[in-house]
Amino acid sequence: MPLECIVCHSDDICSKDVKEEVKVGLDIVYVPIHVPVCGTCGERYYDRQTMQYLEEVTQKLKAGETPLREVGKVLTVDI
Numbered sequence: 001m002p003l004e005c006i007v008c009h010s011d012d013i014c015s016k017d018v019k020e021e022v023k024v025g026l027d028i029v030y031v032p033i034h035v036p037v038c039g040t041c042g043e044r045y046y047d048r049q050t051m052q053y054l055e056e057v058t059q060k061l062k063a064g065e066t067p068l069r070e071v072g073k074v075l076t077v078d079i
């Protein structure tokens with residue numbers, strides 16, 4: 001975990017449960033992860049393991065191997 005945020009130089013960094021947004025086609029899937037987050041600017045710090053995990057999850061999602069539950073809708077405005 002970095003001692004100081006590289007974006008805003010705050011030392012208010014602690015591990016948090018957050019949801020990473022992964023895009024699969026036109027859909028967005030929330031993937032729960034545990035990463036250090038800057039409490040001041042919200043910058044997330046991904047370690048190698050987390051990056052790898054997200055890559056694996058994304059591949060499984062694209063292959064349709066992961067059961068999903070709909071929690072909302074992504075909408076767009078037609079002009």
Ligand SMILES: [Zn+2]
Pocket residue numbers: 005006007008009010038039040041042043
């Ligand atoms: Zn920061």
